[in-house]
Amino acid sequence: MSTSIAFAAAAPATSQRSRRRASPYPGWFFLPAAIIYGVLFLVPTFSSLYFSLTRWTLFNSTFIGLDNFVQFFREPFLVQGVVNTLIFAVVTCTLKVVFGLGLAVLLTSDIRFRALLRSVVFFPVLVSAVGVGIAFTAMMHPTRGIINVALELIGIDGPGWLTNPALAIYSVAFVEVWRGVGLAAVIYIAGIMSIPTDYYEAARIDGATGWDRFRYITLPLCRPATVTVVILSFIHGLRNFELVWAMTRGGPGFASDVLASVIYKQYQAGFYGLSTAGNVVLFVLIATMAVPLYLFLNRKEGHE
Template sequence: MLPETSPPGPASSAAMARRSRSSPSRRRRGNAYPLWFHLPAAIVFGTLFLVPTLASLFFSLTRWTLFSYAFIGLDNFRQFFREPFLFQGITNTLIYAAVTSGLKVVLGLLLGLLLTAPIFGRDLLRAIVFFPVLVSTIGVGIAFSVMMHPTRGLINVGLSLFGLQGPAWLTDPDLALLSVALVDVWKGVGLATVIYIAGLVSIPRDYHEAAKIDGAGPFDRFRHITLPLIRPATATVIILSFIGGLRSFDLIWAMTSGGPGFTSDVIASVIYKQYQAGFYGLSTAGNVVLFLLVALLVVPLSLYLNRREVEA
């Protein structure tokens, strides 16, 4: 027979409870090795984002050159907000971001639906749609500025063959900003299309087949199945396109340089003109203002879209 063991007394039970409570903390203290794998990412983040951001905040409060600086407080920000065409630049920036992001969402979704359908040459069409994303932005701007010439441009010459009078795309103050926005959409819609294709192909076919059995038509399936299930893709396209529109500079500068006059100036081009004039501290303060504007607009938008996604 096995010897009988007496139940543990109060003292031994308390000791076992203390060991069970202390062992996880010891394991956590002794298991710090995985935290070292965060070090490379932390170094990259600090070097490429945190340090430049803090340096920009500091130099925005100074009057600086490459060899010296003088602390002047908030004078750069006061002067920046006294710029005569700043309000127009902010307005143009918001219009540009809204137009480009809206068109990329709509066209990207339509192209995504087309390029996930069983059509002939689908892979070739996908490559054609995505190709402009790979082309240099400056190259696209120069090419379209030539094509949009009011008299000798390829676009207006082609319209004249059909008896149509082409507009002055880049020299008309009412059309310059929208013309650049259309080129931006042409160049960036390929990325939106790829995001939508990824969202569309992830939808299980069982949902559509069950809806067909229940008698749902194509529009009903699109409205009640496709649109809700690609909401994460839509949120991604909206946020990325909106950020790109708010920060846009290179395409606008290559095509219009903010003209004619100041009608296509955006915040980034206003900042660049200040930098060209040698007001480095003022342009740095403008960059801080642009960063804050992007954060104030994009963070609430992202929270709203993500909240809608969770509620759905």
């Protein structure tokens, strides 16, 4: 009796699994996306791996093994470029999280012109990085830039934002924060709006202050949004090139060079295999830092 009942209970599940396995639709549904992914990502990736082991031009290539990587790691300003890349990624990621969350809290509160302000905050994301770089280069001019002119009016001698080797990379990082914080704010707004309002009502009834509601409700329940903002901002900071090149060209000297600009300078000099090897190094650097960070953040979320 029990055997027949177990068989009867298992039979529908077995038949359902067989029907799911026999269905051709899931595979065909993902096939166009798989083809596009393969053509636009997998083929260029493996091609880069091959060409990084060659000395190549547009018409021919010669296999030289790991010589490009050896030469790339001997670049005199490579260490400076890696350090600047990490500084840029950490500074921009941290400030986007802080300011993005602050703007999201403000723009989800009961304020006037909330929809308009959300559009204004997001607008810089839509502007070209090169255009933003050119505009801020003019604004940060040491003598004629509007920033230093405004500081001079209140008796402050403005620094050389892009001409001082100690400030150049940080100045570019702050411009990147201005440009990209809108996207972080939008992600946080979506996270805050997904929190049930019952939690806030219950907290108000219990006498919780605004800070208590932020600390014990908004901040913990926005953790998925925080993970998304951290990962996207960190990866973008590691691979940033356009803004650095538009504002400083890696200067003054090599003070604001990042890894991507070092690679581009090798390409400009005609060392195509060397620059391809640098791209592989950059890819590995991003993967080895972003993937463990993503796993760590999600593991902490699961434990809590």
